[in-house]
Amino acid sequence: xxxxxxxxxxxxxxxxxxxxxxxxxxxxxxxxxxxxxxxxxxxxxxxxxxxxxxxxxxxxxxxxxxxxxxxxxxxxxxxxxxxxxxxxxxxxxxxxxxxxxxxxxxxxxxxxxxxxxxxxxxxxx
Numbered sequence: 537x538x539x540x541x542x543x544x545x546x547x548x549x550x551x552x553x554x555x556x557x558x559x560x561x562x563x564x565x566x567x568x569x570x571x572x573x574x575x576x577x578x579x580x581x582x583x584x585x586x587x588x589x590x591x592x593x594x595x596x597x598x599x600x601x602x603x604x605x606x607x608x609x610x611x612x613x614x615x616x617x618x619x620x621x622x623x624x625x626x627x628x629x630x631x632x633x634x635x636x637x638x639x640x641x642x643x644x645x646x647x648x649x650x651x652x653x654x655x656x657x658x659x660x661x
Contacts, residue, residue, distance in 0.1 A: 538563045538634040538650040545630060545655030548622055552659070556617040558632030558652055565613040566590065571641035571648075572606060572617045574628035574657075581631070585617060586641040595642050600626075622659045629654040 544556040556572070571586040585606040586595045594606050605618040615632060632652040633641065640647050 538565070538568060540632045540634060540650055540652035542630065542632045542652040542655040545657045547658045547660065549660050550622060550624055552622050553618070553620045554622065554657060556619065556630055556632075556655060556657075558615045558617075560613045560615070560634065563634075566610040568634040568636060568650075569638040569641045570606075570608060570615040571633045571635070571645075572604075572615075573631045573633055573645060574626075575631070575654075576625075576628040579628075581645065583642065583645060584630070586638070587615065588638050593638065619657070622657075624659045624661045626657060627659050628657060630657050 538560050539562040541559045569589050572584040573581050574584050575581040587606045587608050591608050603621045608615040631654045633648045634650040635641050635648050
């Protein structure tokens with residue numbers, strides 16, 4: 537498994553921006569597809585964005601498409617989520633995840649074995 541640590545969450549006004557970062561260790565980072573997920577109070581965890589192992593392919597939930605951008609730096613063992621035009625409904629705990637299969641990230645989160653501890657993002661109206 538990959539050890540993941542998120543950072544960069546916080547409180548921001550609607551329309552603002554935040555950049556989340558996830559640092560990975562323990563395995564060869566470039567072998568893993570990465571994803572960002574979020575869980576709001578009283579709701580199930582949902583997929584936000586995914587990126588393939590070498591960064592050639594990205595995929596977004598419809599709710600964030602055009603506002604969020606996922607990227608990775610394999611030399612630094614990091615994955616990022618740039619969040620722009622934030623809305624109150626983006627408020628959630630955001631989690632970083634790793635999987636050897638791209639399809640696991642985008643379609644089958646229950647099979648993901650590596651998760652970070654989460655970082656809180658709060659967007660005020």
